[in-house]
Amino acid sequence: MFKTDAELWQEIIANSGKSWEELIKRYQALVYAVSTRAGLTMMDAADCFQQTWLALYKNRKKLKDPSRLSAWLVTTAKREALLLRRRADRDSGITDTSSCRYGNNPVNKEAELVSPALLPDEELEQLENQARLEIALDELDRRCQQVMEAFFFAPENKSYEEIAISFGISSNSLGPLRRRCLERLKQILLKNQGAGERNNAKSTL
Template sequence: MKDPKLIQCALQRAAQGDEKAWAELVAWYERLLWSVARGYRLCQDDVEEVCQLTWIRLSERLGQIREPAKLAGWLATVARREAMRLAMDRNAVPVEDTQLESLVAEPVEPPEFLHSDRNRQLWLHFHALSERCQHVLRLLMYSPEASYADMGRSMGLPVGSVGPTKTRCLRTLARKLTKAEVI
């Protein structure tokens, strides 16, 4: 778990043009952004562009982030919204913001080189979870320091629903794995 003071220090130094501090922020959060953007129906090029766009947005707002502990949640929110918007733009479907929630990831075939049956099942069942479940589990994997309030904000959920959602998603995944007799 990253210390908010460490994050604040990196943000301040990066805002002053310190490239090393910016590189630290990239190292801490690039996996989170990649993972979040991967959860949508986008080709690899578009996933890369969502990540780049999110970093550009952070770069523009470095001096404006007052609560460093919320950075992970903020980044995840931006990446998620941009991924959804790009998925919509690519299909050029007229939408309202409220409709963005309905866009869910489709099941993704496990990579051919994934030989272990356990890993293939884990991959398949994770991608068969709802978009919301995938999002909360990705946040928990790559930014465990994010508070439930930040996670709720990035998913459009009340803070009180985050914990139960996390529990339900993990139980669902475990149950599916059990059914597949891999646990």
């Protein structure tokens, strides 16, 4: 049964290790994406990942709005990545991050393009939106998950007829099924967004 972030968080506050593992599984790709896109080495990205989750655990009783978990994780991961970048530069005796090297190894081209702010707000927002989409997809029933995967996430492009055959239905039936699943996905996204806005309103009272 799918649980919202708020539901998982209440269980985490009650010391549920299983819920903590579920939360990490849900957002691990988001946290790791922030660290790697910030230009960290694999080792530093792993440190950033660990420190971000450690910070969340230490502050678990201070977090008032669990619906903003993804934003909190992105902000914290970005801060931890900046600290690691600065430490790596300091250890290498480098102050100019535009030509930064870690040890004797040049950073990759992606890292060379990273701005001093590490990641622009637009990209951070994109990562958050991706996390919200993945959460909404998890809430879909298995049939709709398979439909979304076939149309939007499959490694190979299949024709409409091929997708219909894989589901054992006619092409005429596939269209309505796809529309129903997209509508359901939209409803879940709106529901989750509304829950977050309600929690934000409560926190300001």
